[in-house]
Each structure stands twice: as C-alpha cells, then as structure tokens.
Amino acid sequence: MHRLQLIEIEDQSWCPVTLRDGVTDFLCTAMALADPYAPVRPMLLEALKRCGTRQIIDLCSGGGGPWQRFYPALQQDLKHPLQLWLTDLYPNPQAGSELQRQYPQQVSWWPEPVDALEPPEQPQGFYTLFTSGHHFRPEELERILQQAVDKGQGIALFELTHRSLPALFLSLLVPLLVLAVTPFCRPFRLSRLFWVYLVPLVPLLALFDGIVSCLRSYNPEELRSIVARLGETHYHWQIGEKTSDRGLTPLTYLIGIPPN
Numbered sequence: 001m002h003r004l005q006l007i008e009i010e011d012q013s014w015c016p017v018t019l020r021d022g023v024t025d026f027l028c029t030a031m032a033l034a035d036p037y038a039p040v041r042p043m044l045l046e047a048l049k050r051c052g053t054r055q056i057i058d059l060c061s062g063g064g065g066p067w068q069r070f071y072p073a074l075q076q077d078l079k080h081p082l083q084l085w086l087t088d089l090y091p092n093p094q095a096g097s098e099l100q101r102q103y104p105q106q107v108s109w110w111p112e113p114v115d116a117l118e119p120p121e122q123p124q125g126f127y128t129l130f131t132s133g134h135h136f137r138p139e140e141l142e143r144i145l146q147q148a149v150d151k152g153q154g155i156a157l158f159e160l161t162h163r164s165l166p167a168l169f170l171s172l173l174v175p176l177l178v179l180a181v182t183p184f185c186r187p188f189r190l191s192r193l194f195w196v197y198l199v200p201l202v203p204l205l206a207l208f209d210g211i212v213s214c215l216r217s218y219n220p221e222e223l224r225s226i227v228a229r230l231g232e233t234h235y236h237w238q239i240g241e242k243t244s245d246r247g248l249t250p251l252t253y254l255i256g257i258p259p260n
C-alpha cells in the first residue's frame with residue numbers, strides 16, 4: 001500500500017477548537033485507559049538514560065498522549081527529576097491537567113503554539129513525538145530530525161497508526177470507542193457530550209482522521225531512507241516495529257541517540 005499525504009481535518013486552522021480538543025482528549029483518555037504504548041516504554045527509558053536526559057520536549061502533544069501513564073513510570077525509573085514540556089501547534093492546556101496537578105513543578109504546557117517544524121530555541125531537551133510523525137511530509141520529518149541533531153539532542157518517534165489493512169479495519173471501530181470512552185474524559189464539558197452523542201461530529205472526525213492517519217503512516221523502510229538523507233550524524237538510530245500484545249498492529253518507532 002503506497003503512502004498517501006492526505007489531509008487531516010484536525011490539522012486545519014479552521015477546524016473548530018471544540019472538535020479538535022474532543023478528538024485529542026479522547027485519544028489521551030484512551031491512552032490512559034489502555035496504555036497501548038507500554039511495549040515501547042523500556043526503549044524510551046533506555047534512550048533517556050543513555051542521553052542523561054533531564055528535560056523532555058514533547059512535540060504535537062495533542063491531549064497529552066501517553067504521558068499520564070509514562071511520566072510517573074519514567075520518573076520513578078530514572079531516579080532524578082525529569083522536566084516535561086507538552087507542546088502543540090494548537091495547544092490544549094486543559095489536557096493533561098491531572099498530570100500537571102500531580103507534578104506541578106515538573107510537567108507544564110508550553111504557553112505559546114509550537115510548530116514542530118520550528119520549535120523554540122529554549123527549552124531544549126530530548127524530543128518526543130507520539131503518533132504525530134505521519135502528519136509531516138518526508139522532507140518535513142527530515143527537518144524535525146535535523147533540528148534535533150543540530151542541537152545535539154535525542155529524539156524518539158512512536159506511531160500507533162499503521163499503514164495496513166488490519167489497521168484500517170480497526171479504524172472503523174474508532175467512533176464506537178469515542179462513544180465508550182467519552183464518559184471518562186476530563187475535564188467534564190457539556191459541549192463534549194453535545195458533539196459526541198447529540199451531533200456526533202467528534203466520532204466522525206476521529207474516524208476520518210484515523211483512516212487518513214493510517215494511510216499516511218510511515219513504515220520502517222521509509223523512516224530509514226529519511227534518516228539516510230541526514231548524512232553522517234554519528235547518532236545511534238534505532239528504527240523498526242515492535243509487536244504489541246495489546247493491539248493487532250505493531251508500533252513503529254524511530255529513536256536517535258547522540259554520540260556521547
């Protein structure tokens with residue numbers, strides 16, 4: 001199946017905030033309930049240890065992604081303070097508020113919109129992208145990697161979406177998942193109930209963007225060719241797929257660790 005650079009509605013500036021936040025809040029709550037990134041947590045931990053990371057810049061954070069689960073576990077394993085900055089082109093600072101309440105000194109939303117293609121000079125740290133690498137064209141992804149290399153920072157990209165028939169089939173179930181997961185979404189918003197159950201635009205948006213996400217996901221071979229275009233970086237690159245016992249499709253990963 002060829003990769004298609006289609007358009008996701010949530011990426012468009014005209015997408016109503018309520019609908020975009022409805023989808024990213026759903027994703028974040030689903031991550032907290034199902035912990036689908038668990039199989040790659042040890043890989044991220046190992047990378048953070050090798051880089052001696054004390055600060056993480058999460059790009060394209062959406063509703064906070066897997067951090068409700070990841071942050072406490074990584075913090076405990078690393079045994080030193082870990083600062084986490086959540087960032088997005090369309091920040092949703094209400095998202096991940098439970099995590100920020102638990103770790104007010106260590107977890108924060110970057111107050112300004114952050115374009116992953118032009119992250120601010122500060123803060124600097126290990127860059128992470130969860131299920132957002134597919135938003136970018138190959139040359140844009142190359143630019144994101146190059147920026148991390150230029151700053152001498154580690155970078156890790158993990159994708160739950162997968163360009164395959166089983167993944168596309170599973171995407172068809174997403175609207176049902178939105179209906180099931182919405183009662184657990186926080187903060188409580190009446191508008192969320194309206195746009196999920198009365199006028200179900202959030203489930204439909206999640207379905208459309210979910211299918212497009214699968215169709216534009218990268219496979220390991222494509223990621224390797226993007227890394228090859230960076231030239232000699234002296235980074236240690238790990239690229240592949242990790243089979244998950246929690247889902248029918250594997251998780252794709254790309255991890256770049258700078259030389260010591």
Ligand SMILES: C[S@@+](CC[C@H](N)C(=O)[O-])C[C@H]1O[C@@H](n2cnc3c(N)ncnc32)[C@H](O)[C@@H]1O
Binds near residue numbers: 062
């Ligand atoms: C599928 S969501 C993933 C959210 C989260 N990382 C997760 O795992 O649930 C993709 C996110 O990428 C953001 N995004 C899209 N283009 C971006 C860009 N150029 N810079 C920063 N964020 C971007 C969107 O606003 C959206 O929140």
